[in-house]
Amino acid sequence: MQLGKLLTIENLVASVTETGEKIIKDVSLSIGYGETHVIMGPNGGGKSTLVNVLAGRSSYTLDSGRIDFESNNLISMTIDERARAGVFMAFQYPSEIPGVRPWQFLKAATDSHRKSEGLPEYSVRDFSKIYDSNLKEIGIDSELMKRSLNDGFSGGEKKRNEIFQMMMLKPKLALLDETDSGLDVDALKAVGNAVNKLRDDRRSFLIVTHYQRLLDHVKPDFVHILIDGKIVESGNHKLVKKIESSGYESFS
Amino acid sequence: MTEGNNSISRTTKLEEKDYKWGFTTEVDTEVVPKGLDEQVIRFISKKKSEPDWLLEWRLKSFKHWENQGLKSGEPSWSMINYPTIDYQDIHYYAAPNSANNPKSLEDVDPEMLEAFEKLGIPLEERAQLAGVAVDAVFDSVSVATTYEKQLKELGIIFCSFSEAVKNHPDIVKKYLGSVVPYSDNFFANLNSAVFSDGSFIYVPPGVRCPIELMTYFRINTADTGQFERTLIVADEGSYVSYLEGCTAPIRKSSQLHAAVVELIALGDAEIKYSTLQNWYPGNKEGEGGVYNFVTKRGKCAGKKSKISWTQVETGSAITWKYPSVILQGDDSIGEFYSVALTNNHQQADTGTKMIHIGRNTKSTIVAKGISAGKGNNTYRGQVKVLPSAENASNFTQCDSLLIGDKCGAHTVPYIEVKNPSAKLEHEASTSKVSDDQLFYLMQRGLNEEEAHHMIITGWSKEVFKELPFEFAVEAGQLLKVSLEGAVG
Numbered sequence: 189m190q191l192g193k194l195l196t197i198e199n200l201v202a203s204v205t206e207t208g209e210k211i212i213k214d215v216s217l218s219i220g221y222g223e224t225h226v227i228m229g230p231n232g233g234g235k236s237t238l239v240n241v242l243a244g245r246s247s248y249t250l251d252s253g254r255i256d257f258e259s260n261n262l263i264s265m266t267i268d269e270r271a272r273a274g275v276f277m278a279f280q281y282p283s284e285i286p287g288v289r290p291w292q293f294l295k296a297a298t299d300s301h302r303k304s305e306g307l308p309e310y311s312v313r314d315f316s317k318i319y320d321s322n323l324k325e326i327g328i329d330s331e332l333m334k335r336s337l338n339d340g341f342s343g344g345e346k347k348r349n350e351i352f353q354m355m356m357l358k359p360k361l362a363l364l365d366e367t368d369s370g371l372d373v374d375a376l377k378a379v380g381n382a383v384n385k386l387r388d389d390r391r392s393f394l395i396v397t398h399y400q401r402l403l404d405h406v407k408p409d410f411v412h413i414l415i416d417g418k419i420v421e422s423g424n425h426k427l428v429k430k431i432e433s434s435g436y437e438s439f440s
Numbered sequence: 441m442t443e444g445n446n447s448i449s450r451t452t453k454l455e456e457k458d459y460k461w462g463f464t465t466e467v468d469t470e471v472v473p474k475g476l477d478e479q480v481i482r483f484i485s486k487k488k489s490e491p492d493w494l495l496e497w498r499l500k501s502f503k504h505w506e507n508q509g510l511k512s513g514e515p516s517w518s519m520i521n522y523p524t525i526d527y528q529d530i531h532y533y534a535a536p537n538s539a540n541n542p543k544s545l546e547d548v549d550p551e552m553l554e555a556f557e558k559l560g561i562p563l564e565e566r567a568q569l570a571g572v573a574v575d576a577v578f579d580s581v582s583v584a585t586t587y588e589k590q591l592k593e594l595g596i597i598f599c600s601f602s603e604a605v606k607n608h609p610d611i612v613k614k615y616l617g618s619v620v621p622y623s624d625n626f627f628a629n630l631n632s633a634v635f636s637d638g639s640f641i642y643v644p645p646g647v648r649c650p651i652e653l654m655t656y657f658r659i660n661t662a663d664t665g666q667f668e669r670t671l672i673v674a675d676e677g678s679y680v681s682y683l684e685g686c687t688a689p690i691r692k693s694s695q696l697h698a699a700v701v702e703l704i705a706l707g708d709a710e711i712k713y714s715t716l717q718n719w720y721p722g723n724k725e726g727e728g729g730v731y732n733f734v735t736k737r738g739k740c741a742g743k744k745s746k747i748s749w750t751q752v753e754t755g756s757a758i759t760w761k762y763p764s765v766i767l768q769g770d771d772s773i774g775e776f777y778s779v780a781l782t783n784n785h786q787q788a789d790t791g792t793k794m795i796h797i798g799r800n801t802k803s804t805i806v807a808k809g810i811s812a813g814k815g816n817n818t819y820r821g822q823v824k825v826l827p828s829a830e831n832a833s834n835f836t837q838c839d840s841l842l843i844g845d846k847c848g849a850h851t852v853p854y855i856e857v858k859n860p861s862a863k864l865e866h867e868a869s870t871s872k873v874s875d876d877q878l879f880y881l882m883q884r885g886l887n888e889e890e891a892h893h894m895i896i897t898g899w900s901k902e903v904f905k906e907l908p909f910e911f912a913v914e915a916g917q918l919l920k921v922s923l924e925g926a927v928g
Contacts, residue, residue: 243879243883244879245879246875246879266882266887266888267879268883268885270883271882271883271885272885276883283874283876283880285895286898287898287899287902288894288898293881293884293894294884296886296890296894297884297885300884300885300887300890301885357884357885
C-alpha cells in the first residue's frame with residue numbers, strides 16, 4: 189500500500205449478484221488523506237455501483253481486485269465493520285424505516301462507532317447538543333425529525349438528512365452517491381457548505397455526480413470519468429469544464 | 441476469487457444460553473400425585489379452605505369437562521400441532537410449603553426471594569421505587585403482596601384469587617364465570633375445575649388506580665400444569681391498568697398452561713390489561729417448551745366502558761390465545777394490540793374476538809406477527825356485529841413480518857355482520873425485512889442483529905406504544921433475546 193493513501197482500489201471487477209452482469213470492469217483508484225475526488229460519467233457507467241461496492245452492498249459481487257482502506261483489506265470486512273472503520277455512504281435513495289425515530293437511529297449508530305473506538309457512549313444530553321446544532325446547520329426542521337426515519341421526507345429532505353448523518357458520524361471517507369440530484373439551490377448550497385466544513389487534511393471524499401453544480405460549491409482535487417466500468421480519464425477540476433462543454437462522447 | 445464474496449451474510453451461532461431466565465429453585469413443594477379425578481378437585485378446594493359453593497362450581501365444571509370436553513376433545517380449528525396431552529400425567533396442585541401463610545416478606549422463603557431477584561422482579565424496595573404493586577404468583581400460591589395498604593385506602597382490592605374467595609366472596613361469586621362460563625371451551629373448562637390461584641382486582645366506583653398493578657407468573661415445578669384464574673372488576677367510572685409478565689425455567693418435557701382471565705368493566709369504567717409472555721419456547725429442535733392455552737375475555741358491561749388488551753407474546757412452544765371483548769354497553773370500546781413472535785419451532789395461533797352488542801360500540805384490532813426460523817404465526821380474529829349493535833365500527837390491521845424463508849404467517853379473519861349500519865375496515869400486509877433497510881442501518885455502523893432489532897422494534901411500535909413505558913422497554917429486550925440467532 190502506498191504511503192499516505194486512505195483508500196487504494198486495484199483492478200476492481202464487480203457484477204450484479206443476481207444476474208452476473210459485469211458493471212465494474214477494471215477500476216484502479218487511490219485516494220489520499222484529505223483529498224476530494226469526483227467521479228462523473230454517463231448513466232450505467234458504474235458510478236453508483238462503485239460506491240455501493242465500497243460500502244459492501246450485497247446486491248453486487250466483487251469478482252476480482254483488491255481494496256485497501258488504511259491498513260485493512262476492505263473486502264474481508266462486513267458492512268458495519270466498514271462503517272465503523274470510517275466509511276460513510278450518503279445514499280441516493282435512503283430507505284424508510286417505519287417506527288424508528290432519526291434521533292434513536294443516530295444515537296445507536298454513534299454509540300456503535302464510539303464503542304468500536306473504545307469510547308464511552310454519549311450521554312443523552314451531550315448527544316442531543318451535537319444533534320441539535322448539526323440539524324440547525326444543515327437546515328432540517330426539527331419537526332420533520334419527529335417522524336419515522338425518512339418516512340414522508342421529500343427527496344431534498346432525505347438528501348439533507350444523509351448529509352446530516354455524515355456530519356454526526358464524521359467519517360474518514362465519505363461516499364456521496366448523487367447527493368446533488370434533485371436538490372434546489374438552497375439545499376445544494378447547504379450540502380456544499382457542510383462538505384466544505386468537514387474537509388480537512390485527514391478526511392477524504394468520493395463524490396459521484398452528473399452535474400457541475402455541486403462542484404461550484406465543492407472544489408475537487410481530482411476528477412475521474414467512468415465509462416462502461418472503466419476510468420477513461422482522470423484530471424483536476426478543469427476536466428469538469430471539458431465535460432460540460434463537450435459531453436462524454438469525446439472520452440469514449 | 442473466494443474472499444470476494446461480498447455479501448452481508450454472517451452466521452451467528454445460537455446456543456441454549458439464550459433463554460437467560462432458565463433456572464429452577466429448590467423450594468419445598470407440596471405436590472398432589474399426578475392425575476385428575478373428583479378427589480383431586482376436592483383436595484385442591486380443601487387445601488384452599490374454599491366455601492362449598494366454589495367446590496360445587498369446580499365439581500360441576502369437572503363433570504362437564506369429563507362428560508363433554510374429553511369426548512369432543514381439544515379445539516382442533518387452530519393452526520397448531522402438538523403431541524397428545526395425557527391429562528392423567530399432570531400434577532394439578534403444587535404449593536411451596538413454607539409459603540402457605542406468609543405474614544410478611546420475612547416469612548417468605550429466601551430462595552424464592554432470590555428467584556424473584558434473578559427475574560428482576562421489583563418486590564421489596566424496588567417495587568416502591570418503581571411505583572409498582574406486585575402480587576407475585578410462585579407456582580400456585582400467592583406469596584407476597586406489596587402496596588396493599590395504599591390501595592386499601594382507596595378501597596382497591598388487589599390480592600390473590602384465593603384471598604378474594606376468603607375475604608370478598610360476594611364479588612367473586614357474582615362475577616366468576618360471568619364472562620367465561622365454565623363450559624366455554626375445553627381449556628377454560630379444565631381450568632374452572634382445577635384452577636390454582638391468580639390475581640383478583642376490584643376497583644370501587646369513581647376510583648382511578650394510581651399505580652400500575654403487576655403480577656409475575658412463573659411455572660416452577662416440573663410437569664405441573666398451571667391453571668391461573670384472574671378476575672378483574674372495574675366498578676362504575678373507575679380505571680385500572682394491570683400488567684402481567686411471565687418467565688419460566690427450562691424444563692425437558694412440555695408444560696401445560698391453561699389460564700382464564702375475566703375482566704368486567706361497568707359503566708364508564710376502563711381496564712387496560714398488558715401482557716408480556718416469555719415462557720420457555722423449547723429448544724431449537726422444538727423440544728420442551730410451554731403449551732399456553734389461555735382464555736382471556738373482557739366484558740364491557742356498562743355504557744361507555746372500555747377494555748384494552750395489549751400483548752407481546754414471545755415465549756411458549758404453543759400459544760393459543762384470543763383476548764376478546766364483549767361490547768355489551770352502548771358506546772363501549774374494545775381494543776386489542778398484539779405482537780406475537782415465533783422463532784425456531786414455535787407456533788402461535790392468536791388473535792381476538794370483538795363481539796358488538798351495544799349501540800355505537802367501537803373496536804380496534806392491531807395485530808402484528810413476526811415469524812422467524814421455522815416459526816408459524818397465525819392471526820385469527822373474529823368481528824361479530826349483532827343486530828342490536830346499531831352504528832358499530834371496527835378497524836382491523838394485521839401485519840406479518842417474515843424473517844428467513846422457512847417460517848409461515850397466516851391471517852384468518854372471521855367477519856359476521858348482522859346490522860347494516862356497521863362500518864368495518866380491514867387492512868392486512870405481509871412484508872420481509874428488506875435488504876435495503878438492513879444495508880442502510882448497517883452502513884451506519886449497526887451490526888446485523890442490531891439492525892434487524894431496530895427494524896423489528898420500529899415495525900412493532902404501534903403496539904409497544906400502548907404498553908406502559910417500562911414494559912415497552914422490556915418488550916423490546918424480549919424481542920431481541922427471542923430473535924437471537926434468527927438473523928444472519
